[in-house]
Amino acid sequence: MNKTIVAAALLAASAGGASAQTGLSIYGIVDAGYVRESGGVAGTTNKISSGVGSYSRIGFRGTEDLGGGMTALFQLESGFRVDTGEQDAAGSLFNRQAFVGLKTRAGNLTIGRQYTPWHQALAQVGDPWGTGYAGGAKNLFPDYGSNVRTSNTVQYSAPPLMGFNADIAYAAGEQAGDNKAGRQFGFSVGYSQGPLNVRVAYNNKNTDIAAAPGVTPVDRSVGTNRMLVANYDFGVAKAYFAFSRDKGFNSAPLGNNANPYGGVPATASTDGNEFLVGLTAPLVGGTVLASYMRKNDKTFFNQDARSWGIGYQYPLSKRTHAYVAYGVVNNKNGAGYTVANNTEPGTGDRAFNLGVRHSF
Template identity: 55%
Template sequence: MKKTRALILVLGSAAAHAQTSVTLYGIADAALVSESGGAGGTVAKVTSGAAATSRIGFRGTEDLGNGLSAIFTLETGTKIDTGELDSANTLFNRQAFVGLKGGFGTVALGRQFTPYHNMMVKVVDPFATGYAGRAGNIFPDSGTNVRTSNTITYTMPATRGVDAELSYSAGEQAGSSAGRQYGGAIGYTAGPLALRVAYNNKNADIAATPDAAAVLHGAGRNTLVGASYDLKWIKLHAGYGIDQGYNSAPLPNANNPYGGTKPTPSTDGREALLGFQAPIGPGNLMFSMMHKDDRTAFDQDASAIGIAYLYMLSKRSGIYGAYGHVKNRNGAGYTIGNNTESGSGSTGWNLGLRHTF
């Protein structure tokens, strides 16, 4: 009898240590979008993910015992308006990683968000990089500044309000560092105050091929300093960015949206943002104003404003309206986009419905 009880205890302990959970989650977001001010004139359309990219994801964890867990995330972007995948021939284009989490922090390998983008979402941008007012209309929050493949990340657990994260993405080019990218962020949180600084460095070289010599561009570098302060009745946001080097600040829409002389991406620029969120009624009001200071000889500055209101119908569903406008100088090509599109003109409107599950 004692042996039987002992066996049951051992098996029970092993089962407890091997507890696994998998969660299905996602967002379904669709909006009526109007864009104007570009060379193509006014565009009206139904867009998927204007506030937040529509997605389906699987998130899992397994308890390995002694405070250690195995984790994974597989997340794909979807288009509510057409039913297509966000990215052709790529299933889990948003996130795809596996890792270990314990008292030491979290280590993960795969396709992941950068520390720069994480800071933009959590601290700097009151729109959390969505809607027509998103920070990405001015700040270089696009492309590999948002997420990278072949990436190793480490996230430090918060200690006395201080936390940090590191990221390294291998370019995987034989005999070349082309495409390599690394970055990090460190932050401090104390009650309503959050302070954070992030750095991003990407090698913009093009590796040699059997038919072409290597092209050396050097590194593009981004530094972002930001803060938020939550007064409960209003949450204040601020951010300041410094971009230097080739491809440090690619234009969200590089297709010459205003005609005439093609805009030139800045290789030496500064961005500033001031904004807020305020709970009003059953929803949330968001506002920001931004300025781009291009310090190259082109002097292609820009200023933008954005405002949005999300009215919650329930804990998971809400309707929203948003407006954004940008004023370009000296042929600058900044556009008003949304969470999934770069935009085609200087003014944008969104009217949409979002449901999370």
Template identity: 60%
Template sequence: MKKLSLACTLALAFAGFASAQTSVTVYGIADAGLVRESGGVAGAVTKISSGVGSASRLGFRGSEDLGNGLVAIFVLELGAKIDTGEIDAAGTIFNRQAYVGLKSAALGALTLGRQDTPYYLTLSNVADPFGTAYAGNIKNLFPTAGSNSRTSNTVVYASPAVHGVSAELAYAFGEQAGSSIAGRQAGVALAYAGGPLNVRLGYNNRNNDITAATGAAMTPPVAAASRDSARNAVIAANYDLGVAKVYGAFGRDKGPNSAPLPNANNPYGGVKPTATTDGAQYLAGASVPALGGTIMASYISKDDRTALNQDATQLGVAYSYPVSKRTNLYTAYAKIRNKNGAGYTVGNNAEAGTGDAAFNLGVRHSF
């Protein structure tokens, strides 16, 4: 409650400042839906969930013109649960994004803080017709859990676009005592956007080493270890045909912690599934304007290339209908088929899911 009170105080303070300075904006998303999940060992569950389409949030963004084309920028963004009114991550406030930096139209932007990885932005902005929303989204089978999506203590440089080509470089400091590389993470993206075509390559590399000091502070204590790094790469593209937009993506993962399971709680019982350390993913999808809204569909295949061969496939379909410029209604359904004891689940934007099938019906409002 103290953290929530602090967030409210900050919101009022920033709102007051925004009224006097047009360079500061208060924004957010309120999203909630009815979710029906089935197929897990615990049985079917029906619930109201927050963030089914887009994670509910409250944010503050601002800029200051420093002259000569240079602008100071910042973003502070907290996640909230519409179904309960709680902060969506215990022990944090601005857990979604929190960064400050400088931006120039000619030179690009340099930002410091908690930020999305170039790898995750490739999945969400280019690869997935669902935009990582609803049941059936790309996060169910492409690895986005943990630091694959967002990292703290990160420096990001985003270049300006030149003839449609742009790039991003990211480096997250591991901040483990006694080592400059243990726990560090580096990422890069290269993109082209021109006319109806968008293409983007994203890469992520995370060091899995643990120093003696860091291991001793963990609960329970963990011995110092030198481990192979986790590597994730994805190439994605979409093309607007006018009557439809088509999507395709191929991802490759290698090393420990490269593809943590979205739901690691053994949702189907029996022998607990093992997260792959050598895998590949394929996506084919489309979005089609229809019935006053947009129909989205995708097929995703997960290829576990370890000896366990725990493969999976997912088929998903969704429909979004705009009631206004800020509000849309949506519904979605997806089904996963696991093989050889795989444990993948149908989640949505904010939840990992509990079974191999899910239905969503909800509303999203942005402000």
């Protein structure tokens, strides 16, 4: 639950005695745990890691009532490492999110560094792990790089209507002389009513490099991601499903570009798909999580992979959870997929997590 720093402040307007209400809150997650990874070229690795289940972060949210049903808003969020106390991205203060915008009855319009609709669909609807822990979708799904968040982004979120929701985002490439080079756009449309939650998402990424003095232009194929995700709450358990189709250059970036298994060098697929089924279920006061995934690489390399994971979360309070998780990846034909967690791409084909997560 957010700690409210400024609950409300009334500001006298220069005309008509009008007033505006402002609010500022600080929030965050502190997550740390023991991680054991094995199966990589370096052998077994034992370490204390930050952000195993959820990325450790601190953030600020603010709003101002502008009147007439319009509200100004902003959000600034920075990642950090609990194990060392370091800033997560050197030289970038608010590397996770940094945007400002307006909220109206017609929806929200925000500008800055933001999550992509594709990532939000996977994390919020399709993955029982929320893309964290050793069993999360990051093991095989391309939830890395600009598939997760983009800078220079304008995003519109429609207000919920009869259970339907929608988001659309455009990230400018900002390369002189070429409006298409480096740009990215995407959208999602969903329906959430009762026990059913379903969403479709699309991502389109241009990684061309425009001609400039001293710069050789590069023309690449456009990378696209098309995804269907859903979950359904049966009461005794909640079932999850995700299917993503990836096509084109950099559509499916690898979290770990090194090849820990030998054979054909690991190559990021430019034509393939991922499939996930999972569940969560209450057990002895906590929650069991499980998932099974498959990667189908349709390129010449045929670097397929399968992954499964199982874990347990136990609430120590409303804001603090202890967790344990175990994940396995089976690679074929020199594929280089590794068991990841929310913050790290991993180094091997097996990993064990044990830790604690606190939110404020």
